[in-house]
Amino acid sequence: MSKFFAIVAGVGAGTGRSVALKFSKTYPVVLLARRPESYEPVVDEINKAGGRAVGISADTADRKSVDSAFDRIKKELPDAKLAAAVFNVAAGMSRKGFLEQTPEDLEASLRGNALGLFNFAQSTIPLLLSSVADSPHPPTLIVTGATASLRGSARFGDFAAGKFAVRALSQSLAREFGPQGVHVAHAIVDGVIDIPRTKAYNVNGGGPDSKIDPDAIADSYWYLHTQPRSHFTLELDMRPFVEKF
Amino acid sequence: MSKFFAIVAGVGAGTGRSVALKFSKTYPVVLLARRPESYEPVVDEINKAGGRAVGISADTADRKSVDSAFDRIKKELPDAKLAAAVFNVAAGMSRKGFLEQTPEDLEASLRGNALGLFNFAQSTIPLLLSSVADSPHPPTLIVTGATASLRGSARFGDFAAGKFAVRALSQSLAREFGPQGVHVAHAIVDGVIDIPRTKAYNVNGGGPDSKIDPDAIADSYWYLHTQPRSHFTLELDMRPFVEKF
Amino acid sequence: MSKFFAIVAGVGAGTGRSVALKFSKTYPVVLLARRPESYEPVVDEINKAGGRAVGISADTADRKSVDSAFDRIKKELPDAKLAAAVFNVAAGMSRKGFLEQTPEDLEASLRGNALGLFNFAQSTIPLLLSSVADSPHPPTLIVTGATASLRGSARFGDFAAGKFAVRALSQSLAREFGPQGVHVAHAIVDGVIDIPRTKAYNVNGGGPDSKIDPDAIADSYWYLHTQPRSHFTLELDMRPFVEKF
Amino acid sequence: MSKFFAIVAGVGAGTGRSVALKFSKTYPVVLLARRPESYEPVVDEINKAGGRAVGISADTADRKSVDSAFDRIKKELPDAKLAAAVFNVAAGMSRKGFLEQTPEDLEASLRGNALGLFNFAQSTIPLLLSSVADSPHPPTLIVTGATASLRGSARFGDFAAGKFAVRALSQSLAREFGPQGVHVAHAIVDGVIDIPRTKAYNVNGGGPDSKIDPDAIADSYWYLHTQPRSHFTLELDMRPFVEKF
Numbered sequence: 002m003s004k005f006f007a008i009v010a011g012v013g014a015g016t017g018r019s020v021a022l023k024f025s026k027t028y029p030v031v032l033l034a035r036r037p038e039s040y041e042p043v044v045d046e047i048n049k050a051g052g053r054a055v056g057i058s059a060d061t062a063d064r065k066s067v068d069s070a071f072d073r074i075k076k077e078l079p080d081a082k083l084a085a086a087v088f089n090v091a092a093g094m095s096r097k098g099f100l101e102q103t104p105e106d107l108e109a110s111l112r113g114n115a116l117g118l119f120n121f122a123q124s125t126i127p128l129l130l131s132s133v134a135d136s137p138h139p140p141t142l143i144v145t146g147a148t149a150s151l152r153g154s155a156r157f158g159d160f161a162a163g164k165f166a167v168r169a170l171s172q173s174l175a176r177e178f179g180p181q182g183v184h185v186a187h188a189i190v191d192g193v194i195d196i197p198r199t200k201a202y203n204v205n206g207g208g209p210d211s212k213i214d215p216d217a218i219a220d221s222y223w224y225l226h227t228q229p230r231s232h233f234t235l236e237l238d239m240r241p242f243v244e245k246f
Numbered sequence: 247m248s249k250f251f252a253i254v255a256g257v258g259a260g261t262g263r264s265v266a267l268k269f270s271k272t273y274p275v276v277l278l279a280r281r282p283e284s285y286e287p288v289v290d291e292i293n294k295a296g297g298r299a300v301g302i303s304a305d306t307a308d309r310k311s312v313d314s315a316f317d318r319i320k321k322e323l324p325d326a327k328l329a330a331a332v333f334n335v336a337a338g339m340s341r342k343g344f345l346e347q348t349p350e351d352l353e354a355s356l357r358g359n360a361l362g363l364f365n366f367a368q369s370t371i372p373l374l375l376s377s378v379a380d381s382p383h384p385p386t387l388i389v390t391g392a393t394a395s396l397r398g399s400a401r402f403g404d405f406a407a408g409k410f411a412v413r414a415l416s417q418s419l420a421r422e423f424g425p426q427g428v429h430v431a432h433a434i435v436d437g438v439i440d441i442p443r444t445k446a447y448n449v450n451g452g453g454p455d456s457k458i459d460p461d462a463i464a465d466s467y468w469y470l471h472t473q474p475r476s477h478f479t480l481e482l483d484m485r486p487f488v489e490k491f
Numbered sequence: 492m493s494k495f496f497a498i499v500a501g502v503g504a505g506t507g508r509s510v511a512l513k514f515s516k517t518y519p520v521v522l523l524a525r526r527p528e529s530y531e532p533v534v535d536e537i538n539k540a541g542g543r544a545v546g547i548s549a550d551t552a553d554r555k556s557v558d559s560a561f562d563r564i565k566k567e568l569p570d571a572k573l574a575a576a577v578f579n580v581a582a583g584m585s586r587k588g589f590l591e592q593t594p595e596d597l598e599a600s601l602r603g604n605a606l607g608l609f610n611f612a613q614s615t616i617p618l619l620l621s622s623v624a625d626s627p628h629p630p631t632l633i634v635t636g637a638t639a640s641l642r643g644s645a646r647f648g649d650f651a652a653g654k655f656a657v658r659a660l661s662q663s664l665a666r667e668f669g670p671q672g673v674h675v676a677h678a679i680v681d682g683v684i685d686i687p688r689t690k691a692y693n694v695n696g697g698g699p700d701s702k703i704d705p706d707a708i709a710d711s712y713w714y715l716h717t718q719p720r721s722h723f724t725l726e727l728d729m730r731p732f733v734e735k736f
Numbered sequence: 737m738s739k740f741f742a743i744v745a746g747v748g749a750g751t752g753r754s755v756a757l758k759f760s761k762t763y764p765v766v767l768l769a770r771r772p773e774s775y776e777p778v779v780d781e782i783n784k785a786g787g788r789a790v791g792i793s794a795d796t797a798d799r800k801s802v803d804s805a806f807d808r809i810k811k812e813l814p815d816a817k818l819a820a821a822v823f824n825v826a827a828g829m830s831r832k833g834f835l836e837q838t839p840e841d842l843e844a845s846l847r848g849n850a851l852g853l854f855n856f857a858q859s860t861i862p863l864l865l866s867s868v869a870d871s872p873h874p875p876t877l878i879v880t881g882a883t884a885s886l887r888g889s890a891r892f893g894d895f896a897a898g899k900f901a902v903r904a905l906s907q908s909l910a911r912e913f914g915p916q917g918v919h920v921a922h923a924i925v926d927g928v929i930d931i932p933r934t935k936a937y938n939v940n941g942g943g944p945d946s947k948i949d950p951d952a953i954a955d956s957y958w959y960l961h962t963q964p965r966s967h968f969t970l971e972l973d974m975r976p977f978v979e980k981f
Contacts, residue, residue: 662888
């Protein structure tokens, strides 16, 4: 088994699952989600397939919860070093008009997105730094962004505030820790992801491939992870071929 | 006296003072700051010059504080309608390396910047909407941004997170309320402002005009306010002629 | 009469006319257009109103034509110094699908937009530099951009190529000559301008102010021109309140 | 041998060579360069390694030259269909101050970059469209960009004008032909590429991996080519871990 492991925060039925499956082919993976029912099916799927997965309930917006998750990781994988960390949490899209939004709507986005990444990065960056010398690929922190990372649309101010903040943090981390050998990347998911929850969504005319295949996102994340340090990508976008933009 | 008034949140010795002075030539102005010593000298200066200024202690990051400030405004200016609102609050620049930053550092920025604008906009947008029909210029919400609104520099992640979030909110408000006649604008201050606190800063070689004159920012804000609705500017930048960018 | 003059390249019935009228209230103005019928009515309008206007036929994409126009200016205004130069030329929008576009379509845009600005800037920047010491406002070069300066839309590749190139040049000029005291600004016109040619266009629902008033653009250009050197704006956008963006 | 081929325009000792080698592992490759000495060593290298490479002298800025190259391709690979086209041409960096640049400097950049891509895309897009139904991966046009695609630095106006224009065209092509199944991508190379010509450049402190490995760029281009149509990336950046940005 690899001496290195990967961790994915925000694992459900979509991108998080695909990313965990992809990285589990090389590394033991730790899966974080707020509720066990989110990660348990994926943990089972990986373990049955011969990989190694550990699921831990954690709310990345809550510092104590994150700290206790990383304590648990030390016990579960005592000698493992961190090769890759993926922050795939999205929170706080109220879809209300601005005057109907509450301060709690905004805070749910700011905390769920920005504070979540902050807490996750404060726990993972030191581990990634200590893997620089010997990890098979430059240790990597990958952050999932969205259309709202680049554009504050009408009625999406709360969500966009959180996603813009996440992009700011990602850039800042890339500039501080890139020169120390840690690769930070931010991926703009510009489209609807093809997951069970969105099956009924009729987007882009509804034809084949009109939603993003989460396995393709996972391939992109693996590709980002395996880039050499002479060639770090900070940002890329991804959208279905029929998406209007 | 004008039936319309202006309000400036974040008044100290710099941009807020200049903006309040500028707008006081046309409107009574309400000045918000957390501490009376921040707005009192400006209130005195305006009232002595024959204008009308009201200072109110308020923390825009605190909803109750904002609500009570707007209750007070109703009493002080019972028949006045809002023509212009300026959000000039900046908060949360710890200047620490990321691993030295605390969750509280990030929250100070997210709350001081993004939640502050959110609360201020929820109080002012309804008033601005009700002025659309008869205000002398399209009712305006102007938001002060910074270099960190566009760029997450190393060691500035906390501050940039807050400023990116403010820009997201500003865009979203512009897209929702512009078509209803309210002008939302976001100004990127890219340079050091020439205020008492920065006198000793030796930037851009230290020559004349190497820092931004806050009176010039006030002129820009007035210019934004007086744009007709056939020509709304969402964003402009401002920097000293010698600034590197 | 002012010792300083202004020059506007690209004068017809819209923005160029409004800008020339606005600047003529302070400076003698030189109007450039390829055909006399484009500038003659504006020249007459200004001269009848008591201003001073000189119209010169010139194609800014043609170096010799530009050189001879500036020779003519020296004769017409022998002692005048240049305070402001406005490049308001747009060219090369074929509105064809890419596979129907010809190399000539692309070249019309590249030459009309980018080479035009290049030639105009090579003639005006030295004059603006020599005005730095004594002009009433920092000598200014203002460039008209468009939505296509920021976005390459489907079927607008030829036009966007030229407008992107113009924006690149404007940024480069701002960074080279700003520190020498010349203000270079680039204005993004994001919407249809309300001119005789567009009267019949039904945009944004067709209500009042749904197109940009060219006089408001002229006000913005004058505002940019009068900014002090401690506060230079490189870029601002302008759009009708009902414009979708 | 694959029924599909790839074509790379702009092949020398750097990115073009690495890309040609990478794609030659799957497809016969056509290499375009203005002079045979640029592509001949790469053609030999590929053919000796058991691949199939055809070198053709062509100047992409010259329509007739491009047309005759594609005539030649039809003869050399009569039954092959196009799977991937890479435009890797850069031209027109005079590195002169603006006032020392000539119209020819600017035109060299506009023609070499923008007209070059235009001609290349007009020849390749129809071929790529006809491969949509059966190519192993979505037919792809990949364009090499640079820092100057996003930023007009002082003294780089001529080069940036050309590279901005190329980015505009790439976006426009992506929006027009993406929904038809052709993947257009634009890669921002932000750093010095590690090739023989740059061996002596001491950038970023000069340590290991302080320049971009062109083989890593080739890996990125291959990765872009193999993305499924449910997940097209339009733009990604690439820079050495120690690059300041």
